Amino acid sequence: MTLTEIFALSLGAILIENYIFVKFLGICSFLGVSKKMDTAFGMGMAVIFVMTVASAVTYVVNRFILVPLNIGYMQTVAFILVIASLVQFVEMLLMKMMPALYQALGIFLPLITTNCAILGAALLNITNELNFIGSVIYGLSAGIGFTLAIVLFASVRQRLILSDCPKAFEGFPIALVTAALLAMSFMGFQGLKIW
Amino acid sequence: MKQILFPVIALGGLGAIFALLLAFASKFFAVERDERLPLIEEVLPGANCGGCGFAGCSACANAIIEGNAPVNACPVGGNECAKKIASIMGVEASDEAKKVAHVMCSGGNANAKKKFAYDGIKDCIAASKVQGGPLECSYGCLGLGTCKSVCPYDAIEIVDGVAKVMSDKCKACGKCVAACPKGIINIVSYDQDVFVSCSNHNKGAELRSMCNIGCIGCSLCVKNCEHDAIHIDNFLARIDYDKCTNCGKCATVCPRKLISNQSEIVSVQPE
Numbered sequence: 001m002t003l004t005e006i007f008a009l010s011l012g013a014i015l016i017e018n019y020i021f022v023k024f025l026g027i028c029s030f031l032g033v034s035k036k037m038d039t040a041f042g043m044g045m046a047v048i049f050v051m052t053v054a055s056a057v058t059y060v061v062n063r064f065i066l067v068p069l070n071i072g073y074m075q076t077v078a079f080i081l082v083i084a085s086l087v088q089f090v091e092m093l094l095m096k097m098m099p100a101l102y103q104a105l106g107i108f109l110p111l112i113t114t115n116c117a118i119l120g121a122a123l124l125n126i127t128n129e130l131n132f133i134g135s136v137i138y139g140l141s142a143g144i145g146f147t148l149a150i151v152l153f154a155s156v157r158q159r160l161i162l163s164d165c166p167k168a169f170e171g172f173p174i175a176l177v178t179a180a181l182l183a184m185s186f187m188g189f190q191g192l193k194i195w
Numbered sequence: 196m197k198q199i200l201f202p203v204i205a206l207g208g209l210g211a212i213f214a215l216l217l218a219f220a221s222k223f224f225a226v227e228r229d230e231r232l233p234l235i236e237e238v239l240p241g242a243n244c245g246g247c248g249f250a251g252c253s254a255c256a257n258a259i260i261e262g263n264a265p266v267n268a269c270p271v272g273g274n275e276c277a278k279k280i281a282s283i284m285g286v287e288a289s290d291e292a293k294k295v296a297h298v299m300c301s302g303g304n305a306n307a308k309k310k311f312a313y314d315g316i317k318d319c320i321a322a323s324k325v326q327g328g329p330l331e332c333s334y335g336c337l338g339l340g341t342c343k344s345v346c347p348y349d350a351i352e353i354v355d356g357v358a359k360v361m362s363d364k365c366k367a368c369g370k371c372v373a374a375c376p377k378g379i380i381n382i383v384s385y386d387q388d389v390f391v392s393c394s395n396h397n398k399g400a401e402l403r404s405m406c407n408i409g410c411i412g413c414s415l416c417v418k419n420c421e422h423d424a425i426h427i428d429n430f431l432a433r434i435d436y437d438k439c440t441n442c443g444k445c446a447t448v449c450p451r452k453l454i455s456n457q458s459e460i461v462s463v464q465p466e
Contacts, residue, residue: 061209069201078206085213089220096224 001133009134013141016193019117020149021179021186026117029108030150031175035161039104040154044147046094046105048140050086050112051121055139057082058122059132079122080113087113117146153182229260231283238279239269244347246270246368259284270294271366293385294367296350296360300336300379301392301453303357306407307335318344323376331405334377334394342371342380388441388457391416391425391432398430408453416445416454 019025026047033043058079066072091109094102102109112118121142125135156178165174235256243251247268249258258264259280266284267277273293313322313329319341322328328337338356350364351371360371362385372380379394391410395402399411412430424438425445432454434445446456 065205065209069205071202071205074202074206078209081206081209081213085217088217092217092220092224095226099226 001131006133006137009130010137010141010144011192013138014145014148015186015189018145018149018186018189019120019142020146021183023117023120024183025120026115026146029111029115030146030153031172031179032111033105033108034150034154034157034175036104037151037154037158039101040150041147042098042101043105043108044143044150046090046109046112047115047117047146048143050083050090051118051139051143051146052136053139054079054083054086054118054122055125055135056132057086059125059130059135062126063132075123075126076119079119083118083122084113117142149182149186153179156182231260232256234283235259235280238272238276238283240271240276242271242347244271244366244368244370246366246370270368273366294382295362295365295385296367296369296371296380297362297383297387297390297392298336298342298358298360298380299390299392299394300334300357300377301408301455302330302332302335302406303338303355305355306409307332307356308405308407320374320376328377332395332397332402332409334379334396335406335409336377336379341374341376345370345374384436386441387436387439389434389439389443389446389454390457391434391445391454393431393453396429396431402430408451410453411451413450415448415450419444419448 017023020027020030029043034040061078061082062075066074066078087110090112091102094105094109121139125138128138130138157175160174160178169177236253239252239256241252245251247255247264247270249255249264255264255268259266259268266281266286269276308331309329310326310331311329313325315321315325317339319337319339322337322339327333330337336357338353338358340353340358342358343351343353347368347370348364348366350361350366352359352361367382369382372382377394393408393410395406395409397405399413402409402411410431412427412432414427414432416425416432417427421442421444422438422440424435424440425432426435443456446454
């Protein structure tokens with residue numbers, strides 16, 4: 001893989017094909033944990049970690065177990081197994097290292113297991129026929145894209161709470177409108193598709 | 196046969212490997228949690244009212260274990276809760292009388308005179324910002340229910356323009372005490388029946404122009420008390436709850452019919 005390809009791949013995953021704003025994957029945690037900037041950032045970090053490692057492990061699992069045995073149809077089950085174990089691991093890690101963040105993330109940490117963005121990244125690695133390095137970089141970039149989106153959104157929502165808005169729009173409705181506007185602005189990055 | 200066997204072996208093997216790795220990780224990253232913590236959390240009411248001064252019940256349980264809070268830190272759970280926690284912690288709990296909040300005002304629509312008609316936000320804190328509130332009496336209960344809205348136990352009712360605490364429901368968490376902008380809610384013993392429910396320190400003549408029931412500081416109650424339990428403090432009668440025997444003598448002599456004897460009220464009601 002040349003440097004240009006890697007650059008194009010990561011730029012694509014972060015901006016052009018942003019998981020949240022363009023692919024609409026992982027919306028659950030995106031809306032759930034974006035009330036505060038630091039928890040949003042913590043969630044983003046956890047997702048980056050799980051996505052990167054999951055991409056690497058799922059690549060190995062797919063390449064050396066599923067493909068040789070010709071049981072590609074087991075992809076989803078095997079990948080969920082990998083992701084669930086990784087999430088368990090991250091949970092233990094956080095409980096030990098950062099109990100405050102562990103409490104703040106609450107139920108959304110185990111829910112990374114069912115975060116479709118992570119399974120999406122693992123499956124897209126296969127469909128895009130990326131090699132090992134490509135998979136890891138794609139997973140990492142997708143995680144960074146997720147973090148970028150959730151942190152941007154959290155910073156907007158923090159101000160949104162204080163601002164005066166019509167009663168009917170308070171809370172989730174205005175948050176969803178904001179998410180839509182952010183998604184539209186991310187559509188602008190489509191112009192970067194030059195490679 | 197292969198079609199079934201391969202997936203089973205492959206996935207089973209994967210599962211076993213991950214299980215082993217996680218088992219090692221859980222040993223390696225084990226967090227030492229005090230085993231008493233979940234027990235105490237279970238005993239605590241779980242309302243997360245914050246009455247103890249901590250962020251919630253689990254924070255309170257943490258503080259009890261770390262020794263930052265006494266075993267009877269939870270005002271809501273009362274004696275029963277304190278005893279259970281004490282047995283978990285392995286210490287003796289001292290018996291503490293149940294406490295309730297009491298509103299030190301008897302004014303309301305019938306008695307307290309209005310300075311102006313207030314038509315703003317229905318909230319005592321907002322109302323008290325406007326000239327100290329709409330009442331002539333600057334100490335009186337505004338009756339807009341800020342205490343009622345903060346009460347996690349629905350123990351406060353606004354009756355005829357003055358807040359009343361239903362002592363059976365009250366857990367003495369102290370939220371209303373902190374919320375009242377006039378600072379006229381006190382925490383008292385549940386067994387106390389006799390109250391001078393007034394907070395006004397103005398002289399008698401001034402008070403008469405403000406309120407039909409407030410304490411004028413005539414000191415008749417002081418003279419008639421056989422237990423030296425009532426004193427005039429700056430034109431306002433105050434009961435020393437430690438000395439008071441709830442005999443109710445003061446209630447009978449009070450010319451303003453201000454001093455209430457709740458035990459009597461309770462016994463009269465059923466008839």
